[in-house]
Amino acid sequence: MKIDKLKQIRDNILEEIKNSQTLEIIEANRIKFLSKKGEIPELFSKIREVANEEKKEFGKILNKLREEAYDLINNLKSSFNNTEEDKIDLSLPGRNIPVGKYHPLYKMRDEIKQIFRQMGFSVATGPEIETEYYIFDALNMPEWHPARKITDSLYVDKDSQLLLRTETSSVQIRTMEKTDPPYRIICPGRVYRNEKENATHTAMFMHCEGLYVDENVSFAELKGTLLAFFKVLYGNETKVRFRPHYFPFTEPSAEVDVTCFKCGGKGCSLCKNSGWIELGGCGMVHPKLLENVGVDSEKYTGFAFGLGIERLTMLKYGINDIRDIYENDLRFLEQF
Numbered sequence: 277m278k279i280d281k282l283k284q285i286r287d288n289i290l291e292e293i294k295n296s297q298t299l300e301i302i303e304a305n306r307i308k309f310l311s312k313k314g315e316i317p318e319l320f321s322k323i324r325e326v327a328n329e330e331k332k333e334f335g336k337i338l339n340k341l342r343e344e345a346y347d348l349i350n351n352l353k354s355s356f357n358n359t360e361e362d363k364i365d366l367s368l369p370g371r372n373i374p375v376g377k378y379h380p381l382y383k384m385r386d387e388i389k390q391i392f393r394q395m396g397f398s399v400a401t402g403p404e405i406e407t408e409y410y411i412f413d414a415l416n417m418p419e420w421h422p423a424r425k426i427t428d429s430l431y432v433d434k435d436s437q438l439l440l441r442t443e444t445s446s447v448q449i450r451t452m453e454k455t456d457p458p459y460r461i462i463c464p465g466r467v468y469r470n471e472k473e474n475a476t477h478t479a480m481f482m483h484c485e486g487l488y489v490d491e492n493v494s495f496a497e498l499k500g501t502l503l504a505f506f507k508v509l510y511g512n513e514t515k516v517r518f519r520p521h522y523f524p525f526t527e528p529s530a531e532v533d534v535t536c537f538k539c540g541g542k543g544c545s546l547c548k549n550s551g552w553i554e555l556g557g558c559g560m561v562h563p564k565l566l567e568n569v570g571v572d573s574e575k576y577t578g579f580a581f582g583l584g585i586e587r588l589t590m591l592k593y594g595i596n597d598i599r600d601i602y603e604n605d606l607r608f609l610e611q612f
């Protein structure tokens with residue numbers, strides 16, 4: 277046999293092995309070419325027929341062929357085995373991809389905005405660091421009022437009278453200063469007080485103050501507005517009740533209760549068996565406030581109210597500790 281002939285046979289054998297498409301064909305080719313009676317051992321026996329001067333090269337080519345065929349078959353086999361292992365198991369349960377969620381507090385804030393927007397209110401915002409003027413003086417807070425003390429409010433600098441706002445009513449004052457009546461605004465935002473933290477108090481929380489000033493605005497409209505709001509929030513059966521109270525910035529003033537939405541007013545642990553839940557403060561805007569910002573208090577009247585967004589959130593979702601809202605514990609947040 278000639279060297280050229282051997283080289284041709286070699287190329288054909290390797291080509292055939294490479295083209296093996298299944299594990300069965302690989303195994304069949306292994307037997308065909310490499311087993312004891314396979315084609316490659318058969319070729320070794322042909323060395324006798326080769327001319328002496330070519331024997332050495334003939335043997336070299338054959339040895340290399342046997343080696344290559346062997347490696348090729350092993351590689352093909354192992355690549356097939358890996359593919360078997362990597363096959364996708366469609367019966368496995370899917371992996372959960374964590375998706376961000378809306379914070380319950382912001383859900384409530386946006387729901388409040390939405391309800392008041394439908395009643396014609398617009399949203400006003402203002403700075404969180406305020407001067408004493410916008411927090412106390414303009415709101416008719418007397419000089420002796422305890423909120424002015426550093427034990428109650430968080431001052432940035434007492435000398436320059438800068439403090440973190442204790443309510444968002446400052447935004448109402450700023451809005452009234454800039455534009456003419458009528459005003460129909462809500463001011464949701466963060467407020468700060470020097471409170472010791474416990475299950476119902478944090479030093480930072482969210483308020484939503486509302487203001488409506490126009491000609492002939494009456495207390496009945498205040499009642500109607502808050503009743504409409506609470507009905508959307510807690511259901512059509514909800515009733516409201518107003519208890520006389522004192523605030524420096526409104527006259528008359530009241531605290532607002534709604535019928536317990538858990539027991540419907542029968543009495544339960546949520547409402548401490550009273551059937552009512554206290555939800556905010558309100559009243560008719562004190563004429564002095566209007567005069568402070570240059571609004572004619574003979575011509576215009578108005579009402580204002582304040583709601584604690586945490587409290588509304590806690591009641592709606594059955595949250596017992598206000599600190600849960602701010603601790604960013606995923607186990608808590610994932611429930612909403």
Ligand SMILES: [Zn+2]
Pocket residue numbers: 536537538539540541542543544545546547548549551552
């Ligand atoms: Zn109840």
